[in-house]
Every structure is written in C-alpha cells, then in structure tokens.
Amino acid sequence: MALQATIMALLVVFFFKHISMARGDIGMATTYGPPYLPTLCNGNRIDQFPPGNLFVAVNEGLWDNGAACGRRYRIRCLSGRNHPCKTDIIEVQVVNVCPKSPCPSSFLMSKEAFRAISRLPNARLNVEYIEI
DSSP: OHHHHHHHHHHHHHHHHHHTTTTOEEEEEEEOOSOOOSBTTTBTOGGGSOGGGOEEEEOHHHHGGGTTTTOEEEEEEEEOTTOOBOSOEEEEEEEEEOSSSSOSSSEEEOHHHHHHHBSSTTOOEEEEEEEO
16 A cells, blocks of 8 residues: 555656646757856856856847846756757756857756756757746
8 A cells, every 4th residue: 555655656746747847938958168257147256156056048038138147947858969868857047148149049058057958068959948
C-alpha cells in the first residue's frame, strides 16, 4: 500500500512539473561568456547575479525598455542540432539586454545556465519559456 502511495505521489509531481510549462512561449537560446559586467540593470554590482549564476541577457523584444531587469523565467530546451537538450527545466534572472545587434536569440544565457539545459557548449537551442 505504501508503495502505491509513493508511486502515485511521484506521478503527481512529474505531471505538475511538466504541465507548468504548457502555456510557455517559444524562442531561441544561445550562450555568452564573461565579462558579464557591467550590465544595464545594475552596472558593476557583483551581487546582481543569482545563486548558481543562472542569468540571461534578453533580446530587445523581451527587454521592454529595461522593465525586464530582475524578471525571472523558467526555461526548457526543446530541440537543436545534434540533440543538445538535457531534460532539466531551469529558472533564470534577467540582468542585461543582448549586447549584440541584431541579437542572435531571445536569450543569451550565462555559461552556467546554458550548461544546465544543453549537452553541447555552442548550440543554438529552441526553448520554451514562461515568466514566473
């Protein structure tokens, strides 16, 4: 009986973990490396980066004239060339606007954030994301 309850609990957790992304938008993600400072959100403040360095710079559409600073997104890799996706869903924080024009993707991810969802270090990922 306890085994059935445990299995049911695991199924419920699995279901809610995956349904939480059901209303997400689709975009592209690439990676960028240091130097990450200064940012347009908080300049040279090192404390602006979240634990684990799971942060992103966003394209102009998501930047929203700077209102995106501090926004958090849940991101999941959907696909890419040579099957780069890991199964993890991560949460990232916006710290900057994409420094390249035009921006190559919706999200430029820190190396740490990118490694959390991709097996390949320089892939272009199709991602699903939702603001949280």
